[in-house]
Amino acid sequence: MIRDAVVDDVPALVDLENRCFETDRLSARSFRRFLAKGKAMVLVDEDDDHLLNGYALVLFHPNTALARLYSLAVDPDLRGRGIARALLTQAESRTLDRDATRMRLEVHQDNAAAQSLYHQLGYRAFAIHPDYYEDHASAVRMEKRLAPHLAQDLNRVPYYAQTLNFTCGPACLIMAMKTLQPGLTVNRQLELQLWREATTIFMTAGHGGCGALGLALAAWRRGFGVDVAMSDETEMFISSVRSEDKKDVIRMVEEGFLEEAAETDIAMRGEPMDANELCEHIRRGHIPIVLISAYRLSGDKEPHWVVLSAFDEHFIYINDPFPEPEKNRFDTDCIGIPITRAELTRMMRFGSRKHFASVVIHPLRKGKL
Structure with a gap:
């Protein structure tokens, strides 16, 4: 028995x-x-x-x-x-x-x-x-x-693991760009270059985190189409910084991002994308990158970028760029993680003010290489 x-x-x-x-x-x-x-x-x-x-x-x-x-x-x-x-x-x-x-x-x-x-x-x-x-x-x-009828194309988005604690955004952007431009050479140099372009300069006690606008602009400069949905990024980032001088720097960086984005064709909105809308983007061949509360995934109380790679009637599948071998969590554990739409919706709200951010990467714009 x-x-x-x-x-x-x-x-x-x-x-x-x-x-x-x-x-x-x-x-x-x-x-x-x-x-x-x-x-x-x-x-x-x-x-x-x-x-x-x-x-x-x-x-x-x-x-x-x-x-x-x-x-x-x-x-x-x-x-x-x-x-x-x-x-x-x-x-x-x-x-x-x-x-x-x-x-x-x-x-x-x-x-x-x-x-x-x-x-x-x-x-x-x-x-x-x-x-x-x-x-x-x-x-x-x-x-x-255990349910073989569910999503099969979980390797469509090639996996790239972040090499630093603060480069989850660039790692996700690399996965998205490599999917849409298979010939792209990806390495740590590109990861760091994307971080330099997208960072907010300061975040918590360590290096700067990357916000939606910074990542969107980094992708747009390389010829990709981009849609962005986000709450007030400036407020989200300065809430983790005590120094007024550092807060001023973050505000200046975000203002610069906003001014640059206004000169592009990046589609921006202040309302969140829901799970069904993100699935529609995946169906059309786009690659969504979403900010989640890492607490619901790993127990860490930090914002964290992940890639949505596939979906089916039951789950949305994510690539998490942050493996933790010391916790027995390897690269292969981070590919195609199945999450219900309801759970993903809960994950896509960070902090007491329920901040949100999604960056959807489209295929290369015409005339861009």
Whole structure:
């Protein structure tokens, strides 16, 4: 019988863990933490004598439709009886019930039996992570779409990871421009050049952040068509700065952006774009870049730019330019993240004043290269 694990199962789970794995073992404390948090699911296979034959542990990415099979273990004396397959099948079904549509996992490079099972159940390898385990072996990263009828064209927008904490906007702009101009050479030099053009000079305690107008002008100078929807950028940026001198600099930069934008054909408006309108832009081949509250995605209380890459009847898919390997979040985790339209609408409001900003990049204007 497969059921949800409870705290009383922890000693048996630890015993099972120690018999199944020689390294990278989960502790009793870890199992208790997973059982206590709502972003994890632990299923166990129990026999008629109430002994645990195996378990499956799934983690859920906050506010997205991604799930991760963190661990799958079966008593070594009971392998080959379909227990792992049954646990994983049940875990997938329960994951889909929680509105997560993609399951990812890591498996030891030498674990041929596990890799074979995952392949049989529809998982595909999409990356290798070197030196992942305690024995320094690599992990094969695999993924399965639990609802295969959903959006398939998730690689249309080529991924570019920001190389600095403050260049999410330029990284998103690079992804948009590379999609519309495949021959574009992208590198860190371009990332920094775009940041220099789009920065507001000061933001919080670090380097300047990039606003909608700065990014829009950087794209327009390179021949792309641009639509912008934004609230008062100046107020949003100065709210994080204490120095009056720095506030004056931000105001001057924003005034310069506004004056320059007035001399272009950039379409600007003060009302937000809703999810349906953004999807229509994607359908027409445009690339929307939107400012979100990173708190709902990663827990960081900062504004953050992401790219909308695709959509279907259930989700909008985003590329997040900020991987965090130290938090076990790699580039491949940041591509095509599925988010419901309602959740994206909540994300696209930042701060107590509900600031918003969207920059939609169109194909190159005629006569521009």
